[in-house]
Amino acid sequence: MEIEKCICKDTNQEMTENIGQYISVLDIPLSMVIFGASGDLTKRKLIPALFNLFKGALLPKQLQIVGFARRTKSNESFQEEMREMISEESNFDSSLWNDYTKILSYYSGNFDDDNAYKGLKTFLEEKDRKSNLNSNRIxxxxxxxxxxxxxxxxxxxxxxxxKGITYPWSRVIIEKPFGHNIKSARELNKELALYLDENQIYRIDHYLGKETVQNILSFRFGNAIFEPLFNSKYVDHVQITVAETLGMEGHRGAYYDKSGALRDIIQNHAFQLLTLVALEPPAFFEARALHDEKVKLFQSVRPFTECCIKKKVLRGQYTSGNINGEIVKAYHEETGVVPGSLTETYVAMELHIDNWRWAGVPFYIRTGKRLKRRLTEIAVQFKTPPLSFFRTVECEGDICHLIRAKPNVIVFQVQPEEGISIIFSAKRPGPSFLIQPVEMDFGYKKTFQRRLAEAYERLLVDVIRGDGTLFPRFDEIEATWEILEPVLQLWETEQKPELLKYSPATDGPEESEKLFDCCEGNWRRL
Structure with missing residues (x-):
């Protein structure tokens, strides 16, 4: 009698096989059409990202990139516009650019013109016929x-x-914002679902393509010494900061005035950062498992009441001022902004996650325009020890001052520099037992000594591979709008909180420090 053998499948081997399948997609012919080819995003991010991938031989060998916009222009003029932007980079390679232009073309048409789409289809099919291909499409x-x-x-x-998984396949990448509120987001998704399956829709959030953002997961779940600390027993609070020095440059005033900081940053970038630092470990590191955990986390966020909104969600707007000797306008004076606009350029909020891991831990989120420094970071501040055996000092050279014990902090630096730092206390050299806060840094560029791929480069390759792990699913988007809907509704009434004013090149409204009244600490300095 033959005894049946029980063989456990090697999970690592299975993952390697799957990765191999994804990589093979790069050998499949592809046509990529960019709607809005005359826009700032295409010039500053998309075409440069695709050029860098082209230089690294990370794009399909059979590829066509087509810019689609309303303005009438030739292929040559479109290519020259793109070249002017990319050639400013120090590592620009003109010979490679000449090769790149062979796959870069332009098609003019209005977004609402049926004939433009018929012409575009003919245009793409003609390119396929010349190459004897049947291209997939993005x-x-x-x-x-x-x-x-x-x-x-x-x-x-x-x-x-x-609609559906076909060959050749078709996929659509959609930039933020996905909707203006929960009602419009649902309407948009309902409309898209008529023509596309969920796995054909890639809602892009470029923050998720940044190395440090992805490294939050590996830091937490790939290191046994850290993950046990990420809970209410040890963490005092978490700060998420997305600060910008720019105002309404690039003619963004008209768009921003209809959006504001809450919709522009909090609902997408900031909330995605929140999930990565706070979610439970997924069963597998694959798209569905990761998205499921994100949705669970959003559903655990304590709903905002009117009283809570007035106390815990602050809104502000920058005034005119002087930055490095240059006079800058107040927000309501910016081009494209409605005079006297009450749109917020700054938001600071406190929220709570009511689950077993994070119950009682406040999460503070802030974002703003025209702040002192461009900075995106997540700071996890730990509780101070219950007993203080040592005296803590803060020193400048050989001159030291006694201070209160400083808490340990883990900081995930997203931009402008990407890395992780840990702040802890160490004994200061000398006969006295004095401890001093010190910082241990890990920097991506310094450690790996190589160029880091831009976020859009990583995400574009993922779309080609068909990997939706780093692209929010609709139920994630829906859950974020559900959290913010009470805030948006209150801000549209006469009961909305005061619009706080702050000067350019500062940390924002001073009143935002009041959020820490029930917590040890304050906002980290920009």
């Missing part, structure tokens, strides 16, 4: 959000996209 919507549903509908009606 459509990148780098345009005004009001055109998202319209473009997808026209693409479907013209036969450029097909």
């Amino acid at each position: 459509f990148y919507l780098a345009c005004d959000p009001r055109y998202f549903a319209l473009i997808v509908r026209k693409l479907s009606q013209s036969g450029l996209i097909k």
